[in-house]
Amino acid sequence: MSENVNTNATPSAPAAKKKVGIKARVQKFGSSLSNMVMPNIGAFIAWGLITAIFMAGGWFPNAGLAKMIQPMVNYLLPLLIAFTGGNMIAGHRGGVVGAIATMGVIVGSTIPMFIGAMIMGPLGGWAIKKWDDAVSDKIKSGFEMLVNNFSAGIIGMLLAIVGYFAIGPVVSAASAAMAAGVGWIVKMKLLPLANVFIEPAKILFLNNAINQGILTPLGIQAAADAGKSILFLLEPDPGPGLGVLLAFAIFGKGTAKASAPSAIIIHFLGGIHEIYFPYVLMKPALFLAVIAGGVTGTATFSILNVGLRSTPSPGSIISLLLMSPKSVSNYIGLLIGVTLATLASFIVAAIILKRDKSGATEDLAAAQGKMSDMKNGGSAEAATSDAEPADVIASYKDVDHIIFACDAGMGSSAMGASLLRDKVKKAGIEMSVTNTAISNLKDESGLLVITQNELADRAAQKAPHALRLSVDNFLSSPKYDQVVVNLKARDQVSDEPAPVSEAPAAKTDDPSALPADLNLSVVDEIVFVHHDGHLGTATMATSLMKDRIKKANKNVAVKNLGIDELSDRNSLLVVSSAEAAKNLRNRYTQVQILVTDDLLSSPKYDKMVSELK
Incomplete structure (x- = not known):
């Protein structure tokens, strides 16, 4: 078993670097949008629950508590996004300036300013970072706090003014245009066509960028006016993936058939959609199945006027039901839409799998590798280690904590961290195993970074001196056992070598005697x-x-x-x-x-x- 463990990840060829770089930049932009929302998803859920429970017509209407709804959507959520965006660029100081700057676009607009926050937050962080880089070595001793505080305040104020007069009106006009466009698509019954692009994009791990970066801001704006929005259902609908997994559970072969039932639970109840991506890539024709499911589900939601109050996270059936308005017709329509999406995806996937004449379905592990190749332009991590076992063990000698890094720092990386944490604990190893968004990864000593293959280059940029391990799938990698073995072995090799002779048998002079410890x-x-x-x-x-x-x-x-x-x-x-x-x-x-x-x-x-x- 070879491990993609690198301590000096360097692209092997300029052409490959360019090819990966373009995709990495696109992926980085999309994840930058989602990374401003994902850390604050709890606040979005809180707003959705408060709206669903206490607003007029909610589960338990309360006029006093309902007063929180508008301030949260107009101020709290945009400011949290802005602070997170600024913090990504320049730490806490950047977050503060980004939040100040965003107040300008908030008060200069009559709509929830999520897009404005995604602009002003990082802009504030970038501005204060450039200022600090320019003047940090010119400040006289004793004046650091004075200069830092006043510079943050002044830059934040100037950006807030710019936001009020320039950015706010532009974003408001753009949001109005996008809202009008979405409204026209809904009115013309064309919204289901969006899934023709959304479903394949999800397989390329652009699901967080699409949902949290684009659909969620527009959906919250629509939900603030109408009480619900169908846009919250376009990407999180578990029906398309469930249909594919059901088809594999019934008509699949080998490893794919055996693993599909457990994948169904993780996907449908756990909301981790990444689990079904490799199954689709086993046969590219299965893209037609998830597209059919997505289009069918969205069409049903549109016809039955189904929507959610806020974005469901994770995208499980439980989250969808929790975010639904208190309406029997909405609950029924939601279940019908998910069911029909599942059925459409299942029928198409079943036809494709049953018509397969190749004799055997492609191995799941191979498909997971193909998933990485497709997303990463065919480029693997910088190199595959062919080192001797002793050298691999030695590379773990300084590891004292492990971090799973993924696009958004939630979902599949959290599941992967939980799996490895359990293995480490059972092996009796004291080791911190956590997860984070790759944008928050830091180059720390004693760090082992575990990423999916398509994010290996970005991990190398963020943590060039860390030990790095890339896997095909966070949820089912055999490399986790090897990590535990290497951690265990590195502690043993530092002690006196264990005797290799067998345990004493009942008669040591009997050549056929077996060791006493064999069971x-x-x-x-x-x-x-x-x-x-x-x-x-x-x-x-x-x-x-x-x-x-x-x-x-x-x-x-x-x-x-x-x-x-x-x-x-x-x-x-x-x-x-x-x-x-x-x-x-x-x-x-x-x-x-x-x-x-x-x-x-x-x-x-x-x-x-x-x-x-």
Whole structure:
């Protein structure tokens, strides 16, 4: 198993760098928009719940508490976005200036100024950063606080004035034009066509940019007037992905069919849409399935006048129901729309899968790799490590915390961090495992950064000195086990090497005696590990052992694998030479090891086979 672990990620060719750079810049712009919204998604949900519960016609109308609705949408939410945008550029100081600047566009407009906040927040952070870079080395000692405070206040005031007279009116006009355009599309019943572009864009991980950066601001503006908006449903609708996963669960093959049921739970109830992306990429024709589902769902929502009060996050059916207005017709229409979207996607996906004459559906792991290639222009992370096991272990020697970095810092990266955190804890390793947006990643000592392959270049830019590991899928990567093994092994190699001799048997002079610590009753797989190029002997030993197992009528698999291809579990018995056992004990903590001088015909084999279940 090779790991894409890099400590000096450098693009291998100028052409590749240019190709990746263009996509990276587009992706960076989209994620910049979403990253201003995603950290504040709790405030958006709070506003949506307060609106749904306390407004006139809500679940529990309350005129006093309903007074929070307009101030939150007009002031709190735009200012939070602005502060986050400024903070992304110049830290807390940039956030303060960005928030001050945004007040100008807020008071100079009659609509919720989310787009204005996305402009003024980063502009304020950029302005104060440029000022600080220009004058920081010219301030006399003792005047730093005075200059810093007054410069922030003055720059913020000037930008607020510019926002009031220039940016605000322009954004208001642009928002009015966009709102009119969306209104025309809705009126002409053309809104479903938007899903022709939205569904494929989601597969390229532009879902956060589309939803949080574009649809959410427009949707909140519409919901502030009408009480709900269909725009909140265009991207989060779980129906299209659910239809594809159901088709794989019924008509799929191999790994895809086996993993689809669990993916359905994560997608539909957990709201992590990224889980179904690799399934679509197994067969590019499945883009037609998700497009059909998206168009059908949006058309149904439009016909039945369905909408949500605020953006659902994550995009699960539970979140959609929570964000629905208190209306029986809206609840019913919502469920009908999701159901029809699922059905349309399922029918198209089922036809595609059943017409597949290739003999076998493409392996899920290969499709996940294809997903990375498509999004990253065919460019992998800078290099794949072919280092010896000891060198890989040594690269982990300074790691003291692990961060999962994704586009928005939520969703799939949080799930990945949770999975690895659980593995680390079970292995008895004290290690911090967290997640963040890649834009917030810092170049820290002792850091292991785990990203998806398509974000590897950006991770290299943000944390060039960190140890970096790229994976195909945060939710199902075999590399997590290897990370745990390497962390465990790096602590062991610093101590006195563990003895490679077997545990004392009942009779040490009996050549057929087995180690006392072997528990063969739980073994379901035997592996002859080839090491240092000794492939031929291990292959022959595997063949001979298969014959022994078959004659003994035992239900145990026998394989020949490399030392990096093992899974660390107690039900695996590894037969190896004493030399190979040294590396095995360093890399794995759970596997059982039988050391023998003769892999082909050890006197221990007869007794070993007899004790197998």
